[in-house]
Amino acid sequence: MIACEALYALVDELPRVRLAVVGDFCLDVYWFVDPAASEVSLETGHMTLPVAHCRCSLGGAGNVAANCRATGRGTVRAFGAVGDDPWGREMMRLLEADGIEASGMRTIADGWSTLAYVKPHVADEETQRLDFGNFNTLSDADAQTLIADVEAALPEIDLVIVNQQVRAGIHTESFRAMLNALIERHPTIPFLVDSRHHGDAYPGACLKLNDHEAARLIGIERAPDALVLRDEAVRAAETIYRRWQRPVFVTRGARGCVVFDETGLCEIPGLQVLDAVDSVGAGDAALAGIALALAAGQPPAVAAELGGFTAGVAVRKLRQTGFATADEILEAGRAPDYVFNPELADDPRGAVFIPATEIEIATALRPNLRITHAIFDHDGTISSLRQGWEAVMEPMMVRTILGPRFDSADESLYGQVLARVRDYIDKSTGVQTLVQMGGLTRMVREFGCVPYDEILRSEDYKKVYNDALMEQVNLRLVKLQRHELGIEDFTIKNAVALLHVLHRNGVKLYLASGTDEADVHAEAEALGYADLFGGGIYGAVGDITREAKRDVLDRILQSVGSDAAATLVTFGDGPVEMRETRRSGGFCVGVASDEVRRYGGCPTKRARLIRAGADVIVPDFSQLPALLPLFGIDPEA
The missing domain is CATH 3.40.50.1000 (HAD superfamily/HAD-like)
Incomplete structure (x- = not known):
């Protein structure tokens, strides 16, 4: 595993890394609907869906580029296609706002719609999605222009990330052939491919896949919610490497990453995360970490480890864009809590x-x-002596989180809080009580039942818990002192x-x-x-x-x-x-x-x-x- 000193040196090098991201740039559009302002449409007779506010964020290759820029702080150049439409203009604005060099983004006026996914949310629940760009077809001429733009930039690029997100994106059969030829013409430039549907299309590139994609490439089909076994992930990584002789990264979610290259097999453990997680975007964060490390000249095993840190930071960020900053990576890598076996x-x-x-x-x-x-x-x-501390901490935490709503909370809310507390206690067993109370403070804020100005400090919550626990411990010590019970009983x-x-x-x-x-x-x-x-x-x-x-x-x-x-x-x-x-x-x-x-x-x-x-x-x-x-x-x- 990478030592702290080596990690610091690597993170210091990242701002000098120069990346290109070629792929399916998408826009995620969130419409937050408030039915309180709904009315009957005179034209259709249907109730309207009033959008209280709208938020847009980069998706697909755009999110990969944004992760690379936020984490590495170096040069990131985008190469892809947008339509001559409002979504395309918003995407260009977001790319530029993130400091991503977007001159390689081609605006296609005819026959191309920006890949956009509109997600209406009613009462915090996502409803039926509206997709734009499902009928796109990239012309050979536009493919040639894109490839030429990428090739012209290669002298100033350390690594090229190739993203393939959707079937109706830029990766047509012609584009794949042109990109393969480009990879062959520039063997000294590393290409790193993350492809949802064409994982075997670029044999000259390093490959990053999730375990389901990797298993599929060797003929193993698993349902999306089914576990891909470790042996299957290892076999897939080795088989794919033997096939193309390029490093292969197989990500396994919370179970880490399997790497296979000329040195053989390397397994990077996953990270233990105590708090609630949002796994959406973890793959893009891992890809960014892997790419940045490879571009900085690090071996695949170190690259996979950095990818684990970036993903581990990203999943902790709820209700926000999950980018990993340099400081967060250093904190995660200072004493990482790995998950073994x-x-x-x-x-x-x-x-x-x-x-x-x-x-x-x-x-x-x-x-x-x-x-x-x-x-x-x-x-x-x-x-x-302290046996049963969980039975003291659990009700104390539940009551603290619900606060004034403890008696009135419905079964659903109570069940959510109880499940969250039990999971946290299970994961945090063995850490300082004060640290556990820090987690309690975060959960109080997360559920929002307690007014902000009534939330206590970790030290105060610890005292409440410790007082309750010590009542139990002291009773046992008294029995021990009276010789009613012996040392063997405790x-x-x-x-x-x-x-x-x-x-x-x-x-x-x-x-x-x-x-x-x-x-x-x-x-x-x-x-x-x-x-x-x-x-x-x-x-x-x-x-x-x-x-x-x-x-x-x-x-x-x-x-x-x-x-x-x-x-x-x-x-x-x-x-x-x-x-x-x-x-x-x-x-x-x-x-x-x-x-x-x-x-x-x-x-x-x-x-x-x-x-x-x-x-x-x-x-x-x-x-x-x-x-x-x-x-x-x-x-x-």
């Missing part, structure tokens, strides 16, 4: 276990590993025994938690193992910009040196510690614990931990004789 995570039938155990091997084991440092998450990994099976074995074997132990640091100390003391953590006990310190577990890893690596990361293991039931340890080069043991029983596994946790990069999954620590040898520890020592 999604197929294994979603389908436990592929699980591989150490014989006669419940210890699942999710990745290749490390031979001759002898650990010297171990990080433990606390809640759900060792302690179950710890995962054999967790304390594991701590003692590692401590006896000279492994330096660290305790890390997203809970407030003072509370972590108090709970570890109450459960009797605080003194085992010679490396320290760490928790949240109230600074939302600092992630406790990430901070722990930074401190460990600074104290023992980066070479010792290979002898570091982390035990945890949350994704944060898995991702951070994997990023640092350590070994990850995901603890898919059932916190109610305190032994046995939780399938939901298993999937979450594998996606976060766990190397090994255990339900608890009941099988230490089989687990400890993985880390070079003698179970009898």
Whole structure:
């Protein structure tokens, strides 16, 4: 994966990149209809559709060009066709407003309508679409003019993006033949093709396809909403590369990107996104990132990674044009939350276990590993004192989001909020509570039930939640102090025994938690193992910009040196510690614990931990004789 320093250098290079975009330039037209002003038409007797306001945005090749310009900030030249009509004039205005050089856009007066898609919206719901340009046919003469314009610009272009969006666009049979000849005449200029209907038309170009398009090229048909299997995507990428000997990029949505080139196969993981997403336009954003990196001289694997960052930023932008800026890319790439092994995570039938155990091997084991440092998450990994925190957070979040509408909200709104909260809690498990409350603040704004001036700060929401949770925790601590319940009633099976074995074997132990640091100390003391953590006990310190577990890893690596990361293991039931340890080069043991029983596994946790990069999954620590040898520890020592 690309290092931060290399990413910064790449982003610094992007403004010097020069791109051309050749393709089907479209216009998306949004009519927002307000029926309140509707009246009966005297001419037709039908009710009118009053348009309260209209908004236009670039689509097709236009959106690709806009993404390239917004992300790279360099030269982007557009080559395509518009009609001599209002939509064409609006498209030219938008291109110029975005800083896209549009002298290569040909205005065709006869027989061509600008590709425009009018989308009436009534009460935020899109109704029947009106399409312009479905009967276009590009003449051979116009095709020759377009190709000549592109060729004349090539001396000042680093890479050409070829977009094919619609059947009635510029990619006629004649145009395809002319463009192929152009590609052959200029073998030193890279061409990158993204074609919906003619993916096999340009054998001299690099190819970017989604997984369904790639599968179709090798004879595999999948329904639009059906999953294309990883093996199918890999086979498609390799087959297409072997056919034309050009790099192939197969995007897989949230599952990342498969790349095949002369170096072989490379898989770029998808990114974990906690907030609500809008996947429309993600493909164009990915294409822009790939193109910019290739044009800057980067290898295909790095290009695919940049494409993942640009798409990951774009999908987070709701109700707005989803372009990724340079600063947003740098933030996304600083510590990316990758999704690993999604197929294994979603389908436990592929699980591989150490014989006669419940210890699942999710990745290749490390031979001759002898650990010297171990990080433990606390809640759900060792302690179950906070078991049930989700049952406290869920109603608190729902009530907070609905605010004054909590009692009056209809079933539909209540269901939307509840589903959104449950999804967010599931995805954010393991991060600081303060960060989770930041997500709550965003959801409060998103649903709009609470007046703006009544929305609290993340710190205030955290206090409300923490007060409710601590009532539950304190009751359990009282029972522990009275000896009504014992340590074994509040710890995962054999967790304390594991701590003692590692401590006896000279492994330096660290305790890390997203809970407030003072509370972590108090709970570890109450459960009797605080003194085992010679490396320290760490928790949240109230600074939302600092992630406790990430901070722990930074401190460990600074104290023992980066070479010792290979002898570091982390035990945890949350994704944060898995991702951070994997990023640092350590070994990850995901603890898919059932916190109610305190032994046995939780399938939901298993999937979450594998996606976060766990190397090994255990339900608890009941099988230490089989687990400890993985880390070079003698179970009898």
